[in-house]
Amino acid sequence: MSYYRESIKPLFLRMASMPLAIVLLMVLAIASVIGTVLLQNQEHADYLNQFGPVWYWVFRSMGLFDMYHAWWFIGLLGFLMVTLSFCLWHNVPRMLKEMRSRKITLAEHAWKRMQHTHELSLPEMDMNVVIERVEKVAGWKWLSYQEEGRTYLRGDKGRYHKWGYILVHSALLIVLIGGWMSVQFGFRGNMAVPEGGMESQISYVKGTGVESLDMPFEVRCNNFEIDFFPTGAPKEFRSNLTIIDQGKEVVTSDIIVNEPLFYKGVRIYQASFGDGGSKVELKLFRLDGSKRIDVAKGEVYKTYTDSESGISMEITDFKPFNVENMAAPGQAKKFQDIGPAVDFILRGPGLKPVKVRSFMNPFMVDGQNQGSLIMVSLSGDNRDFQSFFLGPDLTNPKEWDLFHAFGQKASGVSDGGSVEAFKAAVREVYGEKMPEDIQDLGIRTLQGVNSLSSLPWPFVPVLDDFDQVYYTGLQLARDPGMNVVWVGSALLTFGLCIMLYVSHRKVWLVVEAQDKGMRVRVAGLANRNLMAFDREFNDLLRELDDNLGLSKQGESA
């Protein structure tokens, strides 16, 4: 508590009396926090759900769901621009005048303000020689003025440091103007183009809704490819695009992430990808004992309905690779691609709708066939997928035959007789030449009896063939303010360096006659980095000694 009183409270008191610029910067900073904590541009229903009706209306009326475009936030930015303009208006003429007019003379009372003073005496030297030699000291911008028998010499370094202030503040104004131009005259939106398809419209989020805009050209996606790392993580997305302008193919080019295409002021970026309606063929293995296998031909985003059972499959996604970590939990990771799979939602009379992922290949562990695999998610969420091993490898027609032969032979046989029944079934299907993996085959067939009969469906859908089609997710943007922003940014960086690193260093020399020779008084003043100025002032004195021929005397003395 005492800490609060001692350090935070004065801070608050100061805040209250703070100049406008600082208050404005802090208010902007604090306001910006809101939009990072409250998710922006979501569905209204989600907000209503999350905050309840009262807060929903409060937040909505304040525009907090699209805060950075709300009237009050734009107003704050506008006010910042006004303040910046005012600062520049107020200070620039004064600063320019100060930089131009350098007072060469130095009043006697000003000597007290000086950080450094020094005095030299030069016997037998002419005034003009002194001036000439002083002005030879490099690095300083010298001016001289004679008055009442005295000569004033003034040297400056970093005289233009006030440009730092001017540059930084006008740069910020330029950046803000560029930002306004981007918003006012530019656009940014997305389009999804399936392989082989064409699109000319982008859609974008405005507020919490979606709007669309026609492009002055059409984009055709000729091809989309993904490269994967061996870990299954995507390595590169590449779209081959053709721009069609008024019916004519004008540009054909590849784009990848970080390397967009530029046409007619619009940049076309690789943003995302997805399935663009792949054609898939599933085999439906009927479980009514008839051994029948039907073929279901479907397409992603379309629904296939099996006329026999009335079961429908809404195909939602297809993936040619499915890399999974095969290691047991806690052991070193081991990635393996388990092949193509199709996702669909299975609905039917008297069935609970479930999401199914059906794999094309049997599941292999260390070269050992574990039979066909499907995954089922009762919630419909991909995270809830659970593996379901069917038993037989259904890509091998003989195993399907064996499953049925065993079913026939084993029916009515007690547990002890199942081995005999299996042997008989193998002989029936494979003839006298026993397959090598007969043990595994036995386990799988037995597993099949259990697992297949536990399925609530009248058939098992297994992916058999596919013709993959991607869509490429493109982002199209035109940004007429961007170059303005870059100019502003460059000026900002440059100006900051001047402002923070260049100090204005001033030295005065007053030369006056003394006895037969001259007396030279030196004074120096800097506005920042005083430690460096100490060194510099001493360097200057040393150079003066050299130029005026004093160092030799010093050495000999």
Next chain:
Amino acid sequence: MTVAVAPSLISGIYQGRIAHTRFWLYLGLIAGTLALAFFGGNGYDEDGYLQRLLSMQGVIWGGVGAVVGVAASFLLGNSKSSGGASPAVTNTVPWIDGLLLMTLLMALFTLLEPHQALISYEDQSNLISGRIVMAMNLLFLFSAVCYIMHLFAPESFIGKMATMAAWGGVYAGGTSLLLRWYESYLFLDGDIGHAPVSNLYEVFILLFCVTSSIYLTFERRYQAKAMGAFVMVLVSAGVFFGVWLDSIGQADIKPLVPALQSYWMKIHVPLNFVGYGAFAVACAAGMAWLVRERLERRGSSPMLKVFPSLDQLDQLAYKAVAIGFPAFTLATILGAAWAAEAWGGYWSWDPKETWALIVWLFYGAYLHVRVSHGWSGKTLAVWAVVGFLVTLFCFVGVNMYLSGLHSYGRLA
């Protein structure tokens, strides 16, 4: 660093003709390799550049640059004939020397890398860089302890040990990062090789090194050794965080998502950390200010002799912000340039961007308060400390608690 051992010899190489020529040699080398990047072959190729740099082509381009640089150094002459070198030389040459030394150490350590069979993507525990990071952790912790002891025993050799341990930590950290760069090419056929600034663990090591080296430079220039206790305690806190990250498996080298596969990453991220590191030093100076002020109010304490004066600490905090602010500004601008290239817009009000803006506004206000209105003292000290807390949230908090386009920085 080893100034105490052989002051004349060590400081000699940073002065006069040797430093001057070396400065131009480095400039020439950098210009040559940059020219290779832009004009050698068919323009810049992100994946092939390193190979090209290490091939005969790289030797030729770099060599020509170096020769031109050395020639320029003789043509342009030494601006200061009297012993001292120009600020441009003294401010850059030691840093490039340090980087070269780290590269050399990295090359030596690659010889100690275990047999290929012991290295795999799945099990990266045998890589030598992990051990060097461990050494770095120990050195930084040891240094923090020594700096704290130094406050109580300023005359003893402990202060020197603290400085040496901190430098050791910086070199260990830098070397381990360079090694990780090399190691990222060791498995999966070199497919996932990338600069070691791609996840929280790596950038934390970078942050330690940047913070410590900025502080150590201040220590040497402005004799502000008591501040080391505060800087190194901050770094040590980070070390514990890094160890925790390692323990939950976040230290592994992983492939880069396509959005990060860009040369911008190598520019944007390190520059940002120059900013963060400098703000950390400013925070430490602010903390030292607050402690010293408290000690002063309590009356005379022997520790007051060790601490720099309030005015000096105030100056140091400002100097740190003056380094960090332009670096952070430039890093944010370059980030915007990258975003324009990768995401189609230079500013999206993504949480990371917004927090970067907040940090920028915060320190912008600090500079206004200080430069334009001439405030100093407690308000500014508190401001520097709070500023670093805001920075920390921007750096770690956003990754951990908020989602957005920078979500690859998240813990998986």
